[in-house]
Amino acid sequence: MSEYFSEELIAQAKETSLTQLAEYYGYHPKHVGNRLYTLVEHDSVRIYNDRTWYRWSRAGNGKESGGSQIDFLMQFCGVESVHVAIKTLLEFQGISVEDRQWKNTLNEKAAIHQAGEIKPREHAEFVLPEAMPGTYRRAYAYLIKTRGLSQQIVDYFVRDLKILYEEKEHHNLVFLGKDKDGIVRYATKRGTADIYGKKYMGDVAGNDKNYGINIVNEKSTELKVFEANIDLMSYMDIKGDFESNKLVLGMTADNPLVQFLKDHPHIKRITFCLDNDDAGMLAMFGNEEKVGLLKKYEMQGYETDTDTVPQGIGCKDWNEYLVYKKTGQDIGCTEPIENHQVEYSRKRKCR
Template sequence: MERVKPYVTEEQVRAAKEVNTLAFLLRHQPERFKRVGRTEYAHCGHDSLKVSVNGKWNWHSRGVGGTTAVQYLIKVEGYDFVRAVQIVCADAPFLSSPPVTEEKNSGFALPPRGDNFKAYQYLAGRGVCDEVLAFCFHTGRVYGTNRRTAEREYTNCVFVGFDESGNPVHAGLRGTQGFFRGNVTGSDKRHPFCIPAEKEGASTLALYESPIDAMSDASLRIRRGAAWREQHYLSLDGLSMLPIETFLKSHPGVTHLRICTDNDKAGREHAARLEEEYAARGYLVESCIPHGVKDYNELLQKELSRERGTER
């Protein structure tokens, strides 16, 4: 069957152009940007990459810049025009102006519980196996919440992070439709989503960019007959080192780090930094970036497609 070439409408292009660059990035990549002035943010891994509240951005060391989120995805992330518009357009109703105000110490509260079935169905559709889903939903690490607008109702997956005392202190959101993702206001970035090993003193900690990647690798291990809870699974909520430092401080038995970041430029560069940093501190560091795919969820889905005989 001939594949239909993806396209976008003029209306989608117009809508995507209205999305503020900074608002988009703070929603999708909050861990990658830090405030460096009243009206400006900088990329945590590339200090010369600056984004202003008015939507303009400039990567000074590379000599590239722009005024829209679409241009950012094309020039910085490497997406083609159609895919960039599709990604940004999904946020168009919500991000037409930047959510930049004076920072306050906001309290944290978990979103109200909503439609668990849709959240479960979404994650199962991404290939996550029933055993992993059952554990995460049963322990309160994952659940569904609903968000209503004037036009429709949306369901989000909530990925909960707990502190050392077992209190929920972080919540990441992932829409079951479109590309929405973000963190609940007041989330403690030291404690994002984690699936603990069955034994507290387990020696291996695996690191991922997102909860779904962590759950996908756990599913792959089950499918291959491995004891999936012999290791800890920690989402870095992007590419932050803060969760790693926090986890290692409270789990001194960890001696082995598996780096499972995305197979893209940012993921590979971050993996190299982590390997250098923690190997120098005496940890056994293993690079486990997936080959031939972007991330562990894509690897899982590719394996499932191969089994079904539907891989393209």
């Protein structure tokens, strides 16, 4: 097979229904307007005309993201190259790229594929990437040298908890989310090198997004909630906290938190350790249109609190703060969240 796809095949790949594709990979599209959808797991995403998507988020580089079905697969579904994404989209439509008569296999009378006519598929099979045999040298080097983590923390996740390993094929980090019985239900990958100037991240296809990476301690009644896996590791490195329960959401929706509390009823207190950016603050404190996580779970009877990075030093998340503490380097500028915290505290006292 040629390394390149014809313009005709690329155009055909972009006829794939985005909502059906999202459902196949375990997401839950939600209709929010005329030909407009969002994802329950990522409510900042908008899908237009079932073919293109857009997301505004200040997390990371503070820029918009979006594009075609190809970009969606690479951003949310663990596909690591444009070539593989196009092939995946064609196969999703039932098209074999080796078949020169691929138009006829789809419809004998029409050459143009109508994505809506494809019958919905079952979710992708959940298969974990093969682990790198021996030691995870690249994973350790990336986490310790680039992300500033201690070897003690990396060992704890790899050897003690067994929820982190290095993928054999691409040397990605693979984080594992287990249920209350220790069965892996969720897995997400994080690249150890730049790809086209961007850091690669993506969930393993077929996972259950009601679960997240978690650490359980039945002797503690406190749960600390994070946005990202490396932020959790950084927090433990900074605070030396090996006692509390911990959970990584991995998205703006709180599905993993709902499931964790259901599975672990001993939790009485929830501390949200999310990012110091607009998305993190909105998730924790809410606004006039959306109830924040603090209020939502306080209304359910839990004690709630926040633990975010210190103000005034330009750090967005716990890993940036860890690097800052070790190097003294100002990572970047973020807007202060003090007003959100003060306003929420004032409302609590006035009840």
